[in-house]
Amino acid sequence: MNLWYQFLWVIFPYLALVTFVLGHVYRYAYDQYGWTPKSSQILERRLLMWGVLLFHWGFLFVFGGHVMGLLVPIGVYRSLGVSDYNYHILSLWVGAAVGAVALIGILLLNLRRWFIPRIRRNTDWMRFATDALLLLVIVLGMAATVGYRIYVNQYDLPAEFEYRENIAPWFRSLFYFSPNPELMLEVPLIFQLHTLSAFVLFALWPFSSLVHVFSVPLGYLRRSHVQYRSSNPRASLDRERTQKANKRPPAVEQSRRGE
Numbered sequence: 001m002n003l004w005y006q007f008l009w010v011i012f013p014y015l016a017l018v019t020f021v022l023g024h025v026y027r028y029a030y031d032q033y034g035w036t037p038k039s040s041q042i043l044e045r046r047l048l049m050w051g052v053l054l055f056h057w058g059f060l061f062v063f064g065g066h067v068m069g070l071l072v073p074i075g076v077y078r079s080l081g082v083s084d085y086n087y088h089i090l091s092l093w094v095g096a097a098v099g100a101v102a103l104i105g106i107l108l109l110n111l112r113r114w115f116i117p118r119i120r121r122n123t124d125w126m127r128f129a130t131d132a133l134l135l136l137v138i139v140l141g142m143a144a145t146v147g148y149r150i151y152v153n154q155y156d157l158p159a160e161f162e163y164r165e166n167i168a169p170w171f172r173s174l175f176y177f178s179p180n181p182e183l184m185l186e187v188p189l190i191f192q193l194h195t196l197s198a199f200v201l202f203a204l205w206p207f208s209s210l211v212h213v214f215s216v217p218l219g220y221l222r223r224s225h226v227q228y229r230s231s232n233p234r235a236s237l238d239r240e241r242t243q244k245a246n247k248r249p250p251a252v253e254q255s256r257r258g259e
C-alpha cells in the first residue's frame with residue numbers, strides 16, 4: 001500500500017473527522033450567536049420552501065439508508081435471511097427515489113442562491129461552497145447507485161458491487177481506531193469520489209451554517225405553547241375591537257344601533 005493510499009483512506013478521513021468534532025466544539029464555545037441556518041426567507045419564499053422541503057425529507061431517508069448500508073454489518077442481514085439480491089434491489093429503488101428527491105431539493109437551493117441577485121449578494125463564500133458541495137456529494141452518490149449499475153450492465157461486468165464488504169467495513173474501521181485502507185483499493189472510482197467528497201464536506205461542516213443540524217428544535221414537540229402578551233393590554237384590546245368593528249357587516253351594525 002503506497003503513501004498516497006494511506007493519505008486518502010487513513011490520514012485525510014481522520015483529519016476531516018477531527019476537524020468536524022473540534023470545529024463544532026470551537027464554534028459552540030466562541031460563536032453561539034452565529035449558530036443558525038441564516039434564513040433568507042425574507043428575500044425569497046417559494047423556491048426556498050420547495051428546496052428545503054425536498055432536500056430535508058430526501059436527505060433524512062438517504063441518511064437512514066447510509067446507516068443501514070454502512071453501519072449495519074452485512075452478516076446481520078444474512079443472518080436475518082435478507083438475501084444480497086433483495087438488499088440491492090431495495091437499496092437501488094428506494095435509494096434512487098429518495099436520492100432524487102434530495103437532489104432536486106439541493107439543486108433548487110443552489111439555483112436560487114446563484115441566480116437571484118439579492119440572495120447571491122447576501123451569501124458568503126462558505127455558504128456557496130457547502131451548498132455546492134452538498135450538490136456534488138449527492139450527484140456522485142446517485143452516480144454510484146444508479147450510474148454504476150447502468151455502466152455494469154453495458155459492459156457485462158459482475159452485476160453487483162458489494163460495498164458492504166469493503167466501503168462499509170473500512171468506514172467502521174475508522175471508528176474502531178484500527179483503519180483498514182486495503183479495503184478501499186478495489187473500490188470503483190465513482191464510489192471513492194463520493195466518499196472523499198463527503199469527507200471534504202465533513203471538514204467544512206462546523207464552519208458553515210450546516211451546524212444547525214445539531215440544534216433541531218425537537219423540544220418544540222413536547223413543550224407547552226408560548227403565549228405572547230402585549231406590554232400595553234388596554235391599547236391592544238382597543239385595537240382588536242376597532243379591527244372587529246371594521247370587519248362587521250353593515251346590516252349587523254345597523255341592527256345594533258337600532259336603526
Ligand code: HEM
Binds near residue numbers: 066095138
Ligand atoms: C463517508 C461518508 C459516506 C459514504 C462512505 C457513502 C457511501 C455511499 C455508498 C456506498 C452509496 C451507494 C449505495 C447504493 O448503491 O445502494 C451511496 C449513495 C448515496 N450517497 Fe453516500 N456516502 C457517504 C456520505 C454521504 C453524504 C454526506 C451524502 C449527502 C449529502 C450522501 C448522499 C448519497 C446519495 C444521495 C446516494 C444515492 C442514493 C442512495 O443510495 O441513498 N452520502 N453513498
